[in-house]
Each structure stands twice: as structure tokens, then as C-alpha cells.
Amino acid sequence: AQKITQTQPGMFVQEKEAVTLDCTYDTSDPSYGLFWYKQPSSGEMIFLIYQGSYDQQNATEGRYSLNFQKARKSANLVISASQLGDSAMYFCAMIVTGGGNKLTFGTGTQLKVEL
Amino acid sequence: EAGVVQSPRYKIIEKKQPVAFWCNPISGHNTLYWYLQNLGQGPELLIRYENEEAVDDSQLPKDRFSAERLKGVDSTLKIQPAELGDSAVYLCASSLDGTGFDTQYFGPGTRLTVL
Numbered sequence: 001a002q003k004i005t006q007t008q009p010g011m012f013v014q015e016k017e018a019v020t021l022d023c024t025y026d027t028s029d030p031s032y033g034l035f036w037y038k039q040p041s042s043g044e045m046i047f048l049i050y051q052g053s054y055d056q057q058n059a060t061e062g063r064y065s066l067n068f069q070k071a072r073k074s075a076n077l078v079i080s081a082s083q084l085g086d087s088a089m090y091f092c093a094m095i096v097t098g099g100g101n102k103l104t105f106g107t108g109t110q111l112k113v114e115l
Numbered sequence: 116e117a118g119v120v121q122s123p124r125y126k127i128i129e130k131k132q133p134v135a136f137w138c139n140p141i142s143g144h145n146t147l148y149w150y151l152q153n154l155g156q157g158p159e160l161l162i163r164y165e166n167e168e169a170v171d172d173s174q175l176p177k178d179r180f181s182a183e184r185l186k187g188v189d190s191t192l193k194i195q196p197a198e199l200g201d202s203a204v205y206l207c208a209s210s211l212d213g214t215g216f217d218t219q220y221f222g223p224g225t226r227l228t229v230l
Binding site: 004032033035037042043044045046047050052091093095100101102103105106107108 | 124146150155156157158159160163170171204206208210214215216217218219220221222223224226
């Protein structure tokens with residue numbers, strides 16, 4: 001079975017600063033995909049970024065980048081130049097081959113961006 | 116392009132009453148998912164549809180929960196009778212198809228409160 005661990009229940013960052021949200025995963029499957037989602041207080045889960053286990057380069061999407069360290073089984077999300085609108089809950093999630101396309105989520109990290 | 120639509124956004128019912136949630140996926144998405152999100156947790160899969168076929172309902176409590184996806188588009192999730200422990204957010208998601216590591220796009224969710 002696969003597992004996602006997010007050890008930071010809450011994080012604070014000042015506006016315009018960069019922040020790293022931690023995510024470690026556990027799976028015996030060599031083929032998997034890692035996702036980050038943002039959930040603002042409105043409730044919708046917003047897809048941010050994806051990293052495949054065989055991707056050679058770290059994924060980037062605008063201000064979001066994924067620091068993928070396969071040997072350490074970590075997939076940390078880096079948000080550059082934080083904005084007030086980045087305040088939300090952030091979830092790391094994983095899909096494995098043969099897992100029926102089921103997303104396994106971590107418990108999330110609540111990020112608050114301060115002035 | 117319209118995203119995943121869910122209704123209602125909020126529902127308050129007395130225990131033992133029935134309740135139904137509706138989801139309309141992104142146009143052209145063949146795979147539809149229902150997730151349950153308890154407070155402070157990441158979402159957990161209840162059921163996955165490929166077109167009109169439920170291909171993974173192993174986590175659906177079938178004694179009180181039922182779902183359908185007639186014609187392979189809209190879907191309805193029902194609880195009858197509701198219990199206090201069913202208070203949670205019910206999220207619907209869709210993806211293009213269920214193969215590979217397909218990105219799932221979520222709706223705003225239905226927040227259920229059972230009194």
C-alpha cells in the first residue's frame with residue numbers, strides 16, 4: 001500500500017518570500033505519479049503540479065516547482081514569491097500503477113502568507 | 116471550459132434522513148470519482164466510474180451509500196439513512212480517462228452536516 005506523509009500541519013511565510021512544503025511518500029511500485037493540490041477555504045481542490053517517477057527533470061508550473069528527490073522519496077513543493085492568495089491548505093498526493101488511478105492524499109499543510 | 120460542477124454546496128439534515136449529491140464532470144471526461152473528506156484529513160476515494168461502469172467501489176459503505184452514473188455523464192451519490200458520522204465534505208472529480216497518471220480535476224464539494 002502507498003502512503004503520503006506531510007509533517008508540517010501549519011506554515012507561515014511572509015509575502016514575496018519563497019516557502020517549501022514537505023512531502024514524503026512510500027510505495028514499492030517503481031512507477032508512480034505525484035501531485036500537489038491547493039484547497040482554499042472555499043473547498044475546491046485545485047491542481048497545481050505533477051511529477052512522474054521516471055521524469056528526469058523537476059516539474060515547474062509558474063511560481064510552483066516540485067523538488068523531487070527519488071532516493072529520499074520526497075516531493076517537496078516550492079512556492080516562490082508568495083502572495084496573500086496562496087494562503088490555503090496544500091495536499092500532496094500519489095497514484096501508483098495498478099492502483100486504479102486512485103489518489104492517495106497526505107493530511108495537508110495549512111499555509112498562511114503574511115504581510 | 117467549465118469545471119466540475121457539484122450541487123448542493125451545503126446540506127444540513129437530521130440523522131436517519133436520506134440525502135443526495137449531484138456531480139457534472141468536465142465535458143469529455145470519461146472517468147468520474149467520488150471522494151470523502153473528513154475534517155483535517157485528505158480526501159479518500161469512495162467510488163470510481165469509467166463511463167457508466169463502477170470499476171472501483173471497494174471503499175463505498177454499501178449498506179447506506181449508493182451511486183449511479185447513468186449515460187456515463189452526470190453522477191449522483193446517495194446516503195440513506197444518514198448518520199452523524201457522515202458529516203464531511205463530498206468531493207467529485209473527473210479525469211480524461213482512467214489510464215496512466217491522469218490528472219483529476221475536482222469540483223467545489225458538498226459540505227454535509229448531519230444533526
